[in-house]
Structure formats: structure tokens, C-alpha cells
Amino acid sequence: MLKIGAVAAGFTRDLEFDLSRVEALIRHGRREEIQLLVLPDAALGGYLTDLNEPDLDDLPPALDPDDPLIAKVIAMAGEMVVCFGFCEAAGPYRYNTALCVTGDGVLGKHRKVHQPRGEQAIYAAGNEFAAFDTPVGRIGMMIDYDKTFPEAARALSLDGADLIACLCAWPTSITNRAPRMNEDRQSRLFDLYDRSRAAENQVVLVSSNLTGSIGSMRFLGQSKVVGPGGDIVARTWSKAGIATAEVDVHAEIDNARRVLHHLDERRPEAY
Incomplete structure (x- = not known):
């Protein structure tokens, strides 16, 4: 059995505050014997203030992957596998980046590929x-808008991922915000994409998200663990917390693929 934690929490421009919050979440996860902890996108430095007209004077601080703050998160992780997001500095470019680490170092890295309007003016796009x-286990990572595109999760599954970690800074609708968060169209889409990507590929999907607000952005929370049949096995709703689930990953995937094995039954020549 694998104990998984999907975090819903708020982060800010104050890197020391963010680091202390990450430390508290990892410490809590260790007490709960969580083995895989997935923090949201932008866990160090927060997200953009607006997607229509980002405030260029209030951008997330860009960190080199060798920055001492990154090294501190790695050290905090210890034996736990921890995924977290930050704004990566790479020469003249910024990337919306996720790292997966243990105390031994970096296990994997993903630069967000798909960008909504607003991000394109700030971040360069990843390409794989x-x-x-x-x-x-074998993990693939996506960053929020990536999960809107079925090809992203499918590519990771074809590369052998049994677990997909989707780190998000997913807000309520910026064009037609509902008075109640659970009625917001983005709330429905967020859950729909999580469940669909898991069920399409018959994998375990771990979706983390920001909570609270920054600028005009109000984040949904709704972090969750989704089984390979598209069933939500743990979730946080809109408040901060950790959605925790114990999952026998290989047994659940084997059971889901016992009769219908989506990856094997594809017909790429017809697409």
C-alpha cells in the first residue's frame, strides 16, 4: 500500500513564509506516514496576480534549481517523495516548473507545456x-492547464507512469465567476479533468491545488487522489488541507485493466 497526500494550501511572494509552510506540510505528512506528498504549483513564491494583465511589478520570484531554498526542500523531504512547483530561472527565461525530490536529490522535473493567456507573456513553455x-513507483508530472489536454496524461502513461502528479494553481472562472465556489464552471472542469485523465489511462492521479487569493485570482483548492476508474478516493474541497489515501497502486491498476486495457487497445493508425 502507498500512502498519498494531495495538498491544498496558499503560498505567497514571501519565500521564507512559503518555506516554513512547506516544512510544516512535510512534517505533518511524516507524522501521518505519507510516502508521496504532492504540493501545489507555485509553492515557492506564489502564482501570477492576473491572467488577463499580469502585474509585471509583482511576479513570482524566479529561482535557479541550485538555489539554497530548493536545497532546503530537498533536505526536508528525507525519505518522502515530494513534488512541488516554483518559478524557475533559466538564463533569460522563466519556466513554470515542478520538481519531484527526496532527500537524495531531484528525481524528476517538468516544465509546464500548455499555457493559458497571460502566462505566455511571463513564462517560456516546456516541450516534453x-x-x-x-x-x-514510476511517476509523471503535469502542471495545471496541462491536464486540459488528454495527450499530456496519455504521453506520461505510455511512458510507463502508474502515478500522475498534477500540480495546480487553478482559479475560479476569470470571465464568469459564480457566487458560490462549488457552482463555478472551473470547479466542475477541474474535477472533470482529474477524473477523466485517470480513467482514460487507468492510472492513479494526484491533483494538488492552491487555496486563497492573490491579486484577482481566487483558487479552488479541491485537491484529491483519483483511482484508475476515475473514482475520487480522497479530497479536500475548497479549504486548505491534505487529501490522504492509501492505495495499492499496482493492484488497483491491474484490476482496472483486467477486462478493458485502454493503452493496449488503442488504434494509433486510425487517429
């Missing part, structure tokens, strides 16, 4: 989806 081996 690749799974990687970890102490808890």
Missing part, C-alpha cells in the same frame, strides 16, 4: 512529458 522512476 516524461515519466521517471522513484522509490514509490
